[in-house]
Amino acid sequence: MTRSPHRPVPIADHAVLGDGETAALVSLHGSVDWLCLPRFDSPACFAALLGDERNGRWLLTVPDATSVTRRYLGDTFTLETTYVSPSGRARVTDLMPVSDGASDLVRRVEVDEGSVTLEHEWIVRFGYGKVQPWVVRVPDDGPDARPAIRAIAGAEALLLRGDRLPPADDHRHRETFDLAAGEVLELAVTWTPSWAPVPRRLDVDERIAAAREHWESWIDTCDYEGPYREALVRSLLTLRLLTSTTTGGIVAAATTSLPEDPGGERNWDYRYCWLRDAALTLEALVESGYHEEISAWREWLLRAVAGDPGDVQIMYGVDGSRELPERELDHLPGYAGSRPVRVGNAAVDQMQNDVLGEVMCALDMARDAGLAESDASWSLQKHLVAEQLERWRRPDRGLWEIRGPEQHFVHSKIMTWAAVDRAVRAVEVHGLDGPVDRWRAARDEIHADVLAHGYDDELGSFVQHYGAHHTDAALLQMLQVGFLPADDPRVVGTVHRIRDELEGDDGLVRRYRTETGVDGLSGSEHPFLVCSFWLADALARIGDLDESRRLLDRLMGVSNDLGLLAEEYDGETDSLLGNFPQAFSHLGLVRAVHSLARAEAAAGRPS
Numbered sequence: 001m002t003r004s005p006h007r008p009v010p011i012a013d014h015a016v017l018g019d020g021e022t023a024a025l026v027s028l029h030g031s032v033d034w035l036c037l038p039r040f041d042s043p044a045c046f047a048a049l050l051g052d053e054r055n056g057r058w059l060l061t062v063p064d065a066t067s068v069t070r071r072y073l074g075d076t077f078t079l080e081t082t083y084v085s086p087s088g089r090a091r092v093t094d095l096m097p098v099s100d101g102a103s104d105l106v107r108r109v110e111v112d113e114g115s116v117t118l119e120h121e122w123i124v125r126f127g128y129g130k131v132q133p134w135v136v137r138v139p140d141d142g143p144d145a146r147p148a149i150r151a152i153a154g155a156e157a158l159l160l161r162g163d164r165l166p167p168a169d170d171h172r173h174r175e176t177f178d179l180a181a182g183e184v185l186e187l188a189v190t191w192t193p194s195w196a197p198v199p200r201r202l203d204v205d206e207r208i209a210a211a212r213e214h215w216e217s218w219i220d221t222c223d224y225e226g227p228y229r230e231a232l233v234r235s236l237l238t239l240r241l242l243t244s245t246t247t248g249g250i251v252a253a254a255t256t257s258l259p260e261d262p263g264g265e266r267n268w269d270y271r272y273c274w275l276r277d278a279a280l281t282l283e284a285l286v287e288s289g290y291h292e293e294i295s296a297w298r299e300w301l302l303r304a305v306a307g308d309p310g311d312v313q314i315m316y317g318v319d320g321s322r323e324l325p326e327r328e329l330d331h332l333p334g335y336a337g338s339r340p341v342r343v344g345n346a347a348v349d350q351m352q353n354d355v356l357g358e359v360m361c362a363l364d365m366a367r368d369a370g371l372a373e374s375d376a377s378w379s380l381q382k383h384l385v386a387e388q389l390e391r392w393r394r395p396d397r398g399l400w401e402i403r404g405p406e407q408h409f410v411h412s413k414i415m416t417w418a419a420v421d422r423a424v425r426a427v428e429v430h431g432l433d434g435p436v437d438r439w440r441a442a443r444d445e446i447h448a449d450v451l452a453h454g455y456d457d458e459l460g461s462f463v464q465h466y467g468a469h470h471t472d473a474a475l476l477q478m479l480q481v482g483f484l485p486a487d488d489p490r491v492v493g494t495v496h497r498i499r500d501e502l503e504g505d506d507g508l509v510r511r512y513r514t515e516t517g518v519d520g521l522s523g524s525e526h527p528f529l530v531c532s533f534w535l536a537d538a539l540a541r542i543g544d545l546d547e548s549r550r551l552l553d554r555l556m557g558v559s560n561d562l563g564l565l566a567e568e569y570d571g572e573t574d575s576l577l578g579n580f581p582q583a584f585s586h587l588g589l590v591r592a593v594h595s596l597a598r599a600e601a602a603a604g605r606p607s
């Protein structure tokens with residue numbers, strides 16, 4: 001099926017809902033355009049985001065609205081959208097109830113003034129928008145025995161219940177009708193395996209109250225008081241939303257194939273657990289007062305990487321599964337025509353030598369926060385360090401997962417240094433056992449190697465890879481891991497060089513210069529938000545507090561009206577790009593806010 005790309009809804013116009021196992025994207029005009037059930041990495045049953053309504057969506061809107069505003073109710077993911085039309089005003093409340101083993105999405109319309117015209121359309125297409133299900137009216141349970149609509153295909157079924165159900169119309173269900181002040185319409189969909197019995201009905205009020213209790217009691221643990229608190233809280237909530245309650249796995253984002261370069265090929269599937277992204281997420285959580293999360297993730301990690309340390313992957317499925325073969329979905333035209341649409345991720349087989357550094361730093365932070373090592377967890381870390389010492393001299397694909405030839409990435413070597421440094425620290429500070437003399441010697445050797453081959457005197461900066469004459473924003477992480485003191489001229493020079501080389505007119509930072517061809521991909525990309533947050537973090541650490549604050553102020557203006565961030569931002573069109581919402585961007589925000597607050601407090605500046 002070849003289709004010309006339609007004008008897509010801006011990525012930033014979407015809100016996210018979540019139940020602790022998966023997430024839905026709802027557009028400003030009330031269309032559920034993306035929903036994978038029952039897990040983040042399951043196939044989507046509404047995939048209009050990467051195509052159009054023919055790929056499935058659930059629309060509930062006021063078509064003649066003259067104004068649409070929305071907010072989350074308090075610190076939750078319960079979305080309230082208010083529509084004002086010439087004839088009245090209505091509120092739509094959307095939420096995914098906290099998972100109790102089932103997967104539901106609930107919508108309620110309340111008319112506050114006059115009457116409104118509502119458009120309701122339910123188009124289910126299983127298998128990422130491809131499979132048209134068999135749709136039938138079935139008798140529901142309960143005393144009033146109202147009917148429900150059941151869409152069924154292969155292994156999956158979706159049930160729509162409600163006060164009023166739309167009639168079938170050309171392989172969709174839709175109707176337009178009026179609702180008057182005081183009237184309420186409640187709708188719910190529930191996913192089940194197709195062989196399972198018809199699921200229980202939901203009490204919508206109870207579910208809204210339970211969601212509020214769930215999210216607000218979780219955010220109560222946040223102990224940060226200071227500048228940018230509201231943005232930090234929404235970022236923490238988003239990181240929690242991207243974490244599976246059942247498995248402890250943390251996904252990099254809720255979507256696949258939202259483009260970094262609209263119309264281009266840089267479209268990837270992020271609905272998996274990268275050890276790197278997850279470890280950095282945990283650091284952000286621990287820094288904000290969350291300690292239990294790291295214990296659940298450590299258990300996930302132990303299960304996922306169990307086996308031969310040589311077989312450790314850089315990413316896994318939500319449940320720790322290893323097979324994530326990358327394939328292209330030819331039936332989807334892609335967001336704004338950005339093809340291919342990919343599911344699975346070939347980066348799973350790459351060697352990326354930075355990953356253990358991120359994992360060891362997060363586990364080190366957890367130990368400092370009081371999480372005791374079990375025999376299994378420390379023994380695993382020792383084996384992983386031993387494996388890393390076998391491979392650190394080899395070139396790799398680096399944290400940006402390049403698809404061009406492997407390189408000796410300086411960031412990967414620095415993170416290897418950090419991995420060994422944290423192992424030494426575990427012995428010296430926490431009294432754990434290990435070959436500490438060997439580790440100390442290896443740590444010194446890696447440090448010397450990086451200084452000898454990774455620093456360019458002429459540039460006054462560390463470089464992207466051995467032999468390169470350009471830099472890379474990933475190097476900013478050297479301040480977070482303490483590779484050199486923050487006031488070392490080589491560090492300060494690198495921060496300034498990255499700013500000069502990678503900052504655009506929009507004041508935000510790219511990962512690296514794509515024109516070097518290092519990534520082996522065509523096209524270009526836009527500022528990468530985590531890199532911009534890393535620069536704000538680094539500026540705070542080297543004492544440029546005003547510049548750090550200016551950059552953070554700028555970055556706060558980039559999030560959407562609900563405080564959500566995608567992976568990248570295009571200043572020319574003022575649009576968020578890439579997968580959404582993305583953990584990397586949100587964890588970058590949390591860490592940068594903490595860094596600046598710490599630096600300002602140390603400098604005796606009032607917040």
Ligand SMILES: OC[C@H]1O[C@H](O[C@H]2O[C@H](CO)[C@@H](O)[C@H](O)[C@H]2O)[C@H](O)[C@@H](O)[C@@H]1O
Nearest residue numbers: 252268274277345347399400401402584
């Ligand atoms: O840019 C090419 C690569 O882009 C993706 O990787 C990026 O996202 C990952 C998840 O957030 C992150 O860990 C990585 O550092 C980023 O570069 C994509 O997943 C890769 O397959 C692709 O090669």
